[in-house]
Amino acid sequence: MRKLLKYLKHYKLQSILGPLFKLLEAAFELIVPLVVAAIINNGIDGGAGTAYIIKMCAILVLLGVVGLICSVAAQYFAAKAAVGFSKELRHDLFSKMQSLSYREIDGLGTSKMITRMTSDVNQIQSGVNLVLRLFLRSPFIVFGAMIMAFVIDLTVGGVFAITIAVLSVIVFGIMLASIPLYKKVQGKLDGVTTATRETLTGARVLRAYCKEDDEIKEYNKRNSELTKSQLFAGRISALMNPLTYAVINVAIIVLLYVGAVKFDGGTLDRGQVVALYNYMTQILVELVKLANLIITVTKSFACAGRITEVLEMKPSLKSGADGEENGGHFIEFKNVCANYGNAAVDALEDVSFFAEHGQTVGIIGGTGAGKTTLVNLLPHFYDVKSGGVYINGKNVNAIGDSVLRDKCGIVPQRAVLFEGTIRSNMKWGDENATDEQIFSAIETAQASDVVNSKKDGLDEVVEQGGKNFSGGQRQRLTIARALVKKPEILILDDSASALDYATDANLRKSLQTLDYSPTVFIVSQRTSSIRHADKIIVLDGGKMVGLGTHEELLKTCQIYREIHYSQFEKEGA
Numbered sequence: 001m002r003k004l005l006k007y008l009k010h011y012k013l014q015s016i017l018g019p020l021f022k023l024l025e026a027a028f029e030l031i032v033p034l035v036v037a038a039i040i041n042n043g044i045d046g047g048a049g050t051a052y053i054i055k056m057c058a059i060l061v062l063l064g065v066v067g068l069i070c071s072v073a074a075q076y077f078a079a080k081a082a083v084g085f086s087k088e089l090r091h092d093l094f095s096k097m098q099s100l101s102y103r104e105i106d107g108l109g110t111s112k113m114i115t116r117m118t119s120d121v122n123q124i125q126s127g128v129n130l131v132l133r134l135f136l137r138s139p140f141i142v143f144g145a146m147i148m149a150f151v152i153d154l155t156v157g158g159v160f161a162i163t164i165a166v167l168s169v170i171v172f173g174i175m176l177a178s179i180p181l182y183k184k185v186q187g188k189l190d191g192v193t194t195a196t197r198e199t200l201t202g203a204r205v206l207r208a209y210c211k212e213d214d215e216i217k218e219y220n221k222r223n224s225e226l227t228k229s230q231l232f233a234g235r236i237s238a239l240m241n242p243l244t245y246a247v248i249n250v251a252i253i254v255l256l257y258v259g260a261v262k263f264d265g266g267t268l269d270r271g272q273v274v275a276l277y278n279y280m281t282q283i284l285v286e287l288v289k290l291a292n293l294i295i296t297v298t299k300s301f302a303c304a305g306r307i308t309e310v311l312e313m314k315p316s317l318k319s320g321a322d323g324e325e326n327g328g329h330f331i332e333f334k335n336v337c338a339n340y341g342n343a344a345v346d347a348l349e350d351v352s353f354f355a356e357h358g359q360t361v362g363i364i365g366g367t368g369a370g371k372t373t374l375v376n377l378l379p380h381f382y383d384v385k386s387g388g389v390y391i392n393g394k395n396v397n398a399i400g401d402s403v404l405r406d407k408c409g410i411v412p413q414r415a416v417l418f419e420g421t422i423r424s425n426m427k428w429g430d431e432n433a434t435d436e437q438i439f440s441a442i443e444t445a446q447a448s449d450v451v452n453s454k455k456d457g458l459d460e461v462v463e464q465g466g467k468n469f470s471g472g473q474r475q476r477l478t479i480a481r482a483l484v485k486k487p488e489i490l491i492l493d494d495s496a497s498a499l500d501y502a503t504d505a506n507l508r509k510s511l512q513t514l515d516y517s518p519t520v521f522i523v524s525q526r527t528s529s530i531r532h533a534d535k536i537i538v539l540d541g542g543k544m545v546g547l548g549t550h551e552e553l554l555k556t557c558q559i560y561r562e563i564h565y566s567q568f569e570k571e572g573a
Contacts, residue, residue: 003308004124007088014081015132021074022137028067030144033278035060037271074133082129086121089307093117096310101317102381103340108310111194116310119189120303127300130293138290145279152272156258160280163251167287170243174236175294181233182302188226195219237298240291248284255280317383317401328393329354331378331489331519335387338373346385347373349542355535357488358517362530364563365539371523372413374539375491378521379408391489409487409518411495415474417466422451423458425477429484438484444510445480446503447473471498479507483514490518496529504529527564536560 008015035056043053097105097113105113146164150157199206199215206215255276262268332354339346348370355361363371376382377389380396389396396404409429417425426438435458442451450473454460466474475498482490490511496504508529511520522530530536531550538546538553538560546557553560 003311004089004304007085007092008081008128010088011081011084014077014084018074018078018081018132019136021070021077022133023140025067025070025074026137026140026144028063028070029141029282030148030279032060032063033148033275033282035063036278037275040271040274041269078129078132081132082125085128086125089124090117090121093121093307093310096313099315100313101315101383102376103316103383104313106340108313109190109194111197112190113310114197115186115190115193116303116307120186120307123296123303124300124307127297127303130296134289134293138286138293141286142283142290145283149276149279152276153262153268155262156255156268156276159251159254159258160283163247163280163283166247167244170247171240171287171290171294174240174243175298178233178237178295178298179301181229181236182299183305185226185229185233185299186302186306188222188229191222192219192226195222237295240294241288244287244291245284248280248287252277252280317380329390330357330392331355332390333374333377333387334390336377336389337385337387338370338377338382339385340373340382345542347542348377348539350387351537351539351544352387353535353537353544353547355519355521357519359534360512360520360522360530360532362533362536363521363523363539364525364527364530364536364560366559368541369539370542371539372493373542374537375493375521375523378489378491379405379410406485407488409482409485409490411475411478411482411490411492413494413497415466415471415478415495415498417462417469417474417477419464420462421456421458422454422460422462422477425462426458426481426484429481430486433484438480441483442477442480444483444507444514445476446499446507446510447476447480450476472500472503475499476503476507486516487518488516490520491523492521493523494525496524501528508532527560527567 039053039056042048043056093116097117100108142164146157146160149160195215195218199219206212256273259268259273259276263270263273333351336348336351337346338348351370351374353361363374365371373382377384378391378396380389380399380401383397391399391404391407418428423435423438426441427433429441430437438458439448439451442448450469451457451460462468466477469477475495479492479495496507499507504526505528508522511518522533524530527550534549535547536550536553537544538557540559546553546560548556554564
């Protein structure tokens with residue numbers, strides 16, 4: 001949590017004024033028992049008269065009004081600082097997540113990142129708010145009441161001191177026991193979030209396989225585990241209130257007994273006994289608040305640890321690092337090996353080839369052959385394990401990621417459109433693109449009919465995830481989005497799988513007529529999509545088992561031949 005305090009640097013004034021006003025409120029509260037004692041001793045027992053009592057009662061009202069003003073001011077400043085803190089934290093956390101490589105994102109998981117951005121940050125915000133309001137106020141009143149008790153009588157002050165010592169052991173003991181428990185609770189919450197996300201994302205598949213009941217059982221299982229963890233942690237935390245009440249009530253009994261003895265002995269008067277009782281009651285109230293604060297802060301510490309874990313992650317990409325230069329070709333893979341994390345088997349093994357400006361490179365192979373891994377190395381989404389990837393003779397590690405990716409137009413396997421309009425999605429490729437440039441890209445991507453069929457054209461609303469478009473329409477629009485930026489390198493990662501053969505063929509013909517002649521990488525399961533490529537790479541188990549044109553591979557590569565003829569047999573060609 002200490003590492004996150006830097007997010008309060010822009011709210012230093014609010015962070016000081018909040019506790020300060022709470023201390024002022026607490027100071028006025030500590031004066032109240034003394035005023036009450038004066039009313040009893042001087043106004044009632046001392047015979048000072050009605051006027052004195054009315055004057056002292058007016059002072060009590062004044063103390064209450066001023067205390068209320070201080071309390072409202074403290075709440076305002078504490079809330080402003082806490083909300084500002086969470087804003088700064090969310091901003092940095094989101095920026096950090098955006099800076100992580102695919103490797104870290106894969107390892108962390110979407111559900112965990114969502115939990116950290118929402119539940120964890122909200123919990124810390126509540127913790128900061130309560131700390132600014134109560135962290136100084138509650139101890140101030142507790143120890144202030146003890147000091148006032150010592151001022152009134154040393155013996156009674158000893159009762160207060162022993163009580164506070166016992167309560168401190170209880171409070172901090174429960175806090176230390178609760179922190180690891182609440183970490184487990186947040187971990188279980190990750191599991192529930194994961195299950196919920198998978199269920200919502202795969203709702204159609206679940207219904208197609210009639211797996212609703214199974215998913216409900218799985219969700220209930222995870223939810224039950226979360227509930228058990230929360231109940232166990234809650235039971236430990238719940239011990240705070242009864243234990244503090246028990247200790248305080250025992251202390252009150254001792255206080256009243258000692259006070260009564262001293263009253264009979266004439267060393268204490270009635271007003272002082274009432275004041276001491278009020279101080280003990282104030283301690284009880286503040287300890288109840290402090291107990292709630294400790295529970296919230298304990299949760300906040302657990303959440304802060306999880307967020308700090310993300311903030312301290314180091315991106316594994318060697319972006320901007322010096323790299324060996326290798327001239328001669330526009331794009332070259334040289335003895336490239338790559339894997340995911342610490343996997344025992346490499347996703348790519350000793351892959352070498354080159355491509356020139358304007359060439360089309362087809363990539364084919366079975367599921368898990370490493371096709372997507374290969375094209376993901378071009379925009380430096382992952383680092384190679386060994387070997388090197390070179391563009392214009394320069395290692396991609398030595399090219400800034402923003403510069404490198406600005407050269408690339410990437411259409412991933414899963415076509416993703418963002419909420420907005422068709423125009424706003426197209427401008428992801430180039431925010432300054434004119435309608436003419438956008439329509440040109442849309443025409444090349446064979447998506448003209450998609451836009452023309454919508455009454456609002458480019459201003460047609462795109463719902464979240466592009467769910468108001470079919471799979472083929474989304475694929476064509478994502479291809480158009482990549483073409484708007486006129487990339488030097490165009491990567492189509494199985495991005496025409498939902499297109500019919502005629503549309504796919506027209507798309508490939510249109511790409512060949514582009515005036516800026518990009519180098520095109522086409523990942524496909526269809527040999528018909530890549531048969532006219534300048535060179536075709538055949539992958540099997542991460543190894544390159546074939547390299548050449550369609551005709552050459554039919555003669556020399558058995559795997560390519562099997563893929564091609566199996567497809568043509570199915571097509572009846």
